[in-house]
Amino acid sequence: MKFVVLTIFPEMFDPFWAHGIIRKAIEDQRILTSAVNIRDYAADRHQVTDDRPYGGGSGMVMKPEPLAGAIRDAVQRAPQAKTVLLSPQGRVFNQAMAQELAALEGLILVCGRYEGVDERIADDLVDYEISIGDFVLTGGELAAMILVDAVTRLIPGVLGGDKAAETDSFADGLLEHAHYTRPRDFEGRGVPEVLLSGHHREIENWRLESSLMRTLLKRSDLLDKKALNRQEVEILNKWYRVIKNLI
Ligand code: 4GX
Secondary structure: OEEEEEEOOHHHHHHHHOOHHHHHHHHOOOOEEEEEEHHHHOOOOOOOOEEOOOOOOOOOEEOHHHHHHHHHHHHHHOOOOEEEEEEEEEEEOOHHHHHHHHOOOEEEEEEOEOOOEOHHHHHHOOOEEEEOOOOOOOEOHHHHHHHHHHHHOOOOOOOOOOHHHHOOOOOOOOOOOOOOOOOOOEOOEOOOHHHHOOOHHHHHHHHHHHHHHHHHHHOHHHHHHOOOOHHHHHHHHHHHHHHHHHO
């Protein structure tokens, strides 16, 4: 997968490419990354990328010509790639979208600053408009990093086995079960006994129960969307009966 980021702050990506799983994915050539300076496509002597909005008002808008130049050049170099504009007006990013994007050959990620980009860019040169959440950032760069991060870890071979991504939170519509590691006693707090038992079947049952209960208590909205199997319904019913007997 090829990621080309278009930004006026390409240096923001240097530490991002240089650490952890992203770094390893680059080293293993599972992803190819570049951050391109939109300023390099500005025609004037001062390489201006923004201008005042037509109709007046405060704030600046990214000029269309440098952006169009940068996008067209990136498309030429990665003709298979889809172009994404990071914007609060976009579809809100989630794990299902990350999975779809992970199947693509390449992504050109357009990072806007200021009040946004000239609307004609979004209309004509962008395949997807994506928001990473309902809050306002100072620029699309952090949004692009989040998208690259979430997509990269789904590319086959990037995480240890492909098991790791399969057992994720959200992969099956539930939150992750609780995790514990040594020491067995941490400041007087123990570890669920079953996890020390070596009974793999019981451990799997406990983990499913943990996932379901955490989802019910912390993110019950996720359960509304999920198609539950028989075992999951059985566990939820069991706890429902426990609670009902208390009230
Ligand atoms: N998820 N921002 C982009 C400027 C902008 C506005 C409109 C294009 C169109 C954001 C988010 C986000 C702030 C990045 C405004 N660019 N991006 N920027 N939430 O808040 O992705």
